[in-house]
Amino acid sequence: MPFRLLKYALKKEHPAPRFFKSLETPKKSYDVVIIGGGGHGLAAAYYLAKDHGITNVAVLEKGYIGGGNTGRNTTIVRSNYLTPEGVNFYDASVKIYEGLSEELDLNLFYSTRGHFTLAHTESAMRTMRWRAEVNKHVGVESRVVGPDEIAKACPQLDLSCSGQAPILGALFHAPGSVARHDGVAWGYARGADGYGAEIYQNTEVLSIDVKNGKVCGIKTNKGYIETKQVLSAVAGFTPRITEMVGLETPIVIHPLQACVTEPMKPWLDTILVSGSLHVYVSQSSRGELVMGSSLDPYEVHSTRSTLDFVEGLTSHMLDMFPFLSNVKVVRQWAGMADMTPDFAPIMGKTPIEGFYLDAGWGTWGFKATPISGKTMAQTIANDSAPDLIHTFRLSRFEDYELTGEKGAASVGH
Amino acid sequence: MKLLTCPVNGTRPLSEFIFGGEFRTAPDQNTCSDADWAAYVHNRQGAPGDKKEWWYHSPSGTWFIAERNTLTDKVSRTYLLADAKKADVKKVAVKKAVVKKPVKESK
Numbered sequence: 001m002p003f004r005l006l007k008y009a010l011k012k013e014h015p016a017p018r019f020f021k022s023l024e025t026p027k028k029s030y031d032v033v034i035i036g037g038g039g040h041g042l043a044a045a046y047y048l049a050k051d052h053g054i055t056n057v058a059v060l061e062k063g064y065i066g067g068g069n070t071g072r073n074t075t076i077v078r079s080n081y082l083t084p085e086g087v088n089f090y091d092a093s094v095k096i097y098e099g100l101s102e103e104l105d106l107n108l109f110y111s112t113r114g115h116f117t118l119a120h121t122e123s124a125m126r127t128m129r130w131r132a133e134v135n136k137h138v139g140v141e142s143r144v145v146g147p148d149e150i151a152k153a154c155p156q157l158d159l160s161c162s163g164q165a166p167i168l169g170a171l172f173h174a175p176g177s178v179a180r181h182d183g184v185a186w187g188y189a190r191g192a193d194g195y196g197a198e199i200y201q202n203t204e205v206l207s208i209d210v211k212n213g214k215v216c217g218i219k220t221n222k223g224y225i226e227t228k229q230v231l232s233a234v235a236g237f238t239p240r241i242t243e244m245v246g247l248e249t250p251i252v253i254h255p256l257q258a259c260v261t262e263p264m265k266p267w268l269d270t271i272l273v274s275g276s277l278h279v280y281v282s283q284s285s286r287g288e289l290v291m292g293s294s295l296d297p298y299e300v301h302s303t304r305s306t307l308d309f310v311e312g313l314t315s316h317m318l319d320m321f322p323f324l325s326n327v328k329v330v331r332q333w334a335g336m337a338d339m340t341p342d343f344a345p346i347m348g349k350t351p352i353e354g355f356y357l358d359a360g361w362g363t364w365g366f367k368a369t370p371i372s373g374k375t376m377a378q379t380i381a382n383d384s385a386p387d388l389i390h391t392f393r394l395s396r397f398e399d400y401e402l403t404g405e406k407g408a409a410s411v412g413h
Numbered sequence: 414m415k416l417l418t419c420p421v422n423g424t425r426p427l428s429e430f431i432f433g434g435e436f437r438t439a440p441d442q443n444t445c446s447d448a449d450w451a452a453y454v455h456n457r458q459g460a461p462g463d464k465k466e467w468w469y470h471s472p473s474g475t476w477f478i479a480e481r482n483t484l485t486d487k488v489s490r491t492y493l494l495a496d497a498k499k500a501d502v503k504k505v506a507v508k509k510a511v512v513k514k515p516v517k518e519s520k
């Protein structure tokens with residue numbers, strides 16, 4: 001790195017470095033076409049090349065890369081889930097994240113903060129104990145802590161929550177982290193591009209050709225592309241893509257909103273989540289408080305923001321931190337969350353040959369970006385899903401083998 | 414503030430309502446296949462468009478049907494399930510009125 005910097009400094013011209021080639025028109029055919037240039041699609045392209053040597057790959061993005069939920073999320077990375085299968089899967093992702101800045105040669109601002117899920121009721125405490133035991137069993141660092149330890153980690157927190165909902169304890173998860181979300185998309189894009197994969201922005205998939213139950217090509221706004229393997233990694237747009245191939249899924253779309261305050265000096269080291277108060281918060285490296293809540297209460301395919309959301313969220317924030325009453329909210333936004341009934345993703349093969357699905361990421365998919373890219377690349381390369389994601393297969397619904405993660409994913413994303 | 418019209422209590426703030434999901438009719442459990450039943454239990458029409466949905470006005474405990482576009486979030490009409498037939502009649506009447514309007518104005 002220092003040498004590159006020196007070479008750059010001695011040069012006369014300093015063109016802005018590009019992360020990936022600016023390409024206009026896709027080729028006539030590819031071995032694999034990936035729909036969606038979010039973190040998941042780009043990571044899949046990267047691992048297809050790196051792990052499997054498959055580089056004749058196009059990533060098609062209808063807007064700009066990372067402009068979907070990847071660039072809209074609140075970047076919490078954790079593995080303190082409820083099912084052993086889920087904990088194993090997300091733990092594998094956390095492990096890749098820990099070395100990802102190095103691997104992609106890009107500072108992702110990956111910052112391990114510790115993560116507290118606050119419990120205000122006895123029944124919440126029970127869920128925390130349950131999660132702690134499952135986590136420990138799988139080898140993930142989570143434990144139940146009392147109010148003392150919470151106060152030590154965050155002395156600014158009003159433990160009585162304005163007398164409304166006194167905190168009884170919390171699930172503490174040491175590996176809980178935050179990261180720079182769009183950096184993850186850019187890093188994977190640069191990596192995939194370096195291996196020869198092609199990334200096309202402003203390129204929208206309009207329909208998918210399926211003949212005799214097999215994928216044979218796709219129509220885009222930039223022409224027809226022949227391909228036998230298509231990965232759909234479009235998060236909030238998934239029902240529109242599955243409709244193109246006539247595939248039914250349980251996925252419905254609800255907006256998920258978030259907001260940030262004006263920047264402050266650093267005071268909040270940890271990530272805090274309260275299921276009862278529908279709040280989660282962390283402080284970004286820029287000093288803003290990044291805050292979110294649970295899903296919008298009804299289905300809409302839209303990224304509009306609402307006043308109801310900030311009002312509800314900030315009133316609960318003030319229960320926890322009364323001293324913030326003069327701090328302003330400066331930005332608010334939304335993404336479209338692709339929700340499943342069991343709060344677990346849908347990954348792997350589908351009844352249509354050559355059509356692979358990476359979806360149902362709802363409010364929790366940012367943390368899974370590396371591992372889902374890796375396992376979907378494996379699925380495409382071998383035309384068979386690895387054991388790690390068996391629990392997330394689409395056919396689990398037909399088998400009534402749901403992967404119940406609601407208790408670990410409904411507010412703390 | 415967003416508003417929704419309860420067929421019994423009139424137009425009220427949206428915060429008084431709870432979304433009950435897509436209006437669906439169950440297949441006959443005695444004759445349908447296991448796969449069809451599982452699809453009915455789990456699968457939804459998730460793509461955007463005009464939808465018939467259950468909504469609940471919680472202060473009065475009223476369940477009713479709303480026809481809403483899930484892309485634009487525009488509600489075209491709401492009615493009680495029992496009045497579904499009447500609502501169809503109303504829709505025709507409304508249409509007629511719209512057609513008549515320009516004639517009236519030209520008078």
Ligand SMILES: Cc1cc2nc3c(=O)[nH]c(=O)nc-3n(C[C@H](O)[C@H](O)[C@H](O)COP(=O)(O)OP(=O)(O)OC[C@H]3O[C@@H](n4cnc5c(N)ncnc54)[C@H](O)[C@@H]3O)c2cc1C
Binds near residue numbers: 040071204334364367
């Ligand atoms: C407010 C909010 C907070 C969240 N917080 C967290 C969190 O703290 N932790 C966490 O783990 N997860 C969180 N999530 C969830 C997470 O953001 C997503 O699950 C994840 O980013 C999904 O990544 P993706 O690459 O699959 O999809 P996206 O990043 O949405 O990418 C999909 C892309 O597909 C493109 N596309 C769609 N249709 C087409 C088409 N027809 N042709 C071409 N391209 C198309 C879109 O333009 C988009 O760029 C949050 C989500 C939101 C909205």
